[in-house]
Amino acid sequence: MLSIPASRPNAYSGSPLDRAxxxxxxxxxxxxxxxxxxxxxxxxxxxxxxxxxxxxxxxxxxxxxxxxxxxxxxxxxxxxxxxxxxxxxxxxxxxxxxxxxxxxxxxxxxxxxxxxxxxxxxxxxxxxxxxxxxxxxxxxxxHRFCGVCGAGCEPRSAGNAMACTNCGTQHFPRTDPAVIMLVVREGRCLLGHSTRFPNSVMYSTLAGFVEPGETLEEAVRREVKEEAGIDVGEVLYHSSQPWPFPASIMLGFHAEGLSDEITIDPEELRDARWFTVEQMRNPEAHGFALPRGDSIARRLIEDWLAEAGPAGTRR
Missing domain, CATH: 3.90.79 (Nucleoside Triphosphate Pyrophosphohydrolase)
Structure with missing residues (x-):
């Protein structure tokens, strides 16, 4: 499986700020x-x-x-x-x-x-x-109230922290890590149609939150297995993207699919399919849409397509 570097920065990255x-x-x-x-x-x-x-x-x-x-x-x-x-x-x-x-x-x-x-x-x-x-x-x-004792909190550190007025516990902004992965196998990639978009024809990469005590690679394999029933082998990091909608950091990967038969989790997905390079390069002609252009999901797809041969033979 080839490593595919990120072709350009993701949306919301490249901050010009010195956070000081x-x-x-x-x-x-x-x-x-x-x-x-x-x-x-x-x-x-x-x-x-x-x-x-x-x-x-x-x-x-x-x-x-x-x-x-x-x-x-x-x-x-x-x-x-x-x-x-x-x-x-x-x-x-x-x-x-x-x-x-x-x-x-x-x-x-x-x-x-x-x-x-x-x-x-x-x-x-x-x-x-x-x-x-x-x-x-x-x-x-x-986060106006303390998660430890329930009392009100006051801002600290110029608004970048909160402190409980009762027990003194300090609270800091949270960013929830989520893995997002394009699974590829024999010139095809795996995309799912989420239950969150019932009125859309969009198919996108699979994704999920990292659980406590779990490595990023383990999270990729678990999420793909849970949502689509596909076994995953090698997992290669691609790039990350701030995603404050509301409070996540998306960690993008390309992953090696080891099995073919899809078994979806109906609570997460309405459908999941393997798509060929030809289908991915002309989604409208095949009745589906790709994720929005500002998403890391789209970047994972575009960079894979850029590396793929005419029939996807390189991956």
Whole structure:
């Protein structure tokens, strides 16, 4: 089985930020940065990001400064220091408590948009920063209470940690590791049609969360066996992708299929099939669709196809 390197960075990767974690405990710096008119703020409203140019198909992130930033902060939601972008401090701020935050901003500032809908069109650095802000604000708005004793928590480390006001336990943002794998065998690849997309014709790579005490390779083999009944041999790492929808890191692999007969888990999949290279290169003609372009699933498929011969003979 050939190793297939990643052909290019995945969406939401390649952050331009210096996270400057050493400045998070510097209260004087944080206070000054929050008051600085040149500081950048990344607003998040109900998991959506502020952008302009979306209707024209040329989206770009809108970061706030000065009075516009202060107006959004007055909505009373959580905030957090993200780092420096070209020397300027950057904060995420959640304004979800406002029923409509746009009236708080000057006209022409764009609209709040689902990041996943346009990530493939955004400059890579902007997509990464918006994903960072979205993921961190999701954690902040959903971890207000201590998981140990149930008491309320207060932000620490410039919004990058929470501390229990009763027992003192510190809580940090969680990222759930998930494996995602393209299983290949004799010039074919295995794709599944998820129960989560009943009205779609999309077939995608299999995926699942890593369980406690499990290596990534073991997780790949277990998930493929559980979902499709296929035995897996060699497992080769491809690349990773931040996936803050809501709080995951996708760890991508190519995996060697050792068996042919598919037995699906009906709770996870509506269908699973082996697809030839020809079918994969012309999915519409064969009645199915591939995963969206900003996903690591699509990257795993594209890089495999790039390495495959005309009939998939190389793999």
């Amino acid at each position: 974690s050493n400045r998070r405990e510097d209260a004087a710096f944080i206070e000054a940065a929050l008051a600085d008119a040149e500081t950048l703020f990344v607003p998040v409203w109900r998991s959506r990001s502020l952008m302009k140019g979306v209707p024209e198909g040329a989206p770009e992130a809108v970061l706030l400064t000065g009075a516009a930033a202060e107006a959004v902060r007055m909505a009373g939601g959580p905030w957090a220091f993200l780092g420096f972008w070209e020397g300027r401090p950057v904060f995420a701020v959640d304004c979800s408590q406002a029923e409509d935050p746009l009236p708080l901003l000057p006209e022409g500032m764009g609209a709040f948009t689902d990041l996943r809908a346009v990530a493939g069109l955004l400059p890579p650095g902007e997509a990464s920063v918006l994903a960072h802000a979205r993921g961190l604000m999701h954690w902040r708005t959903r």
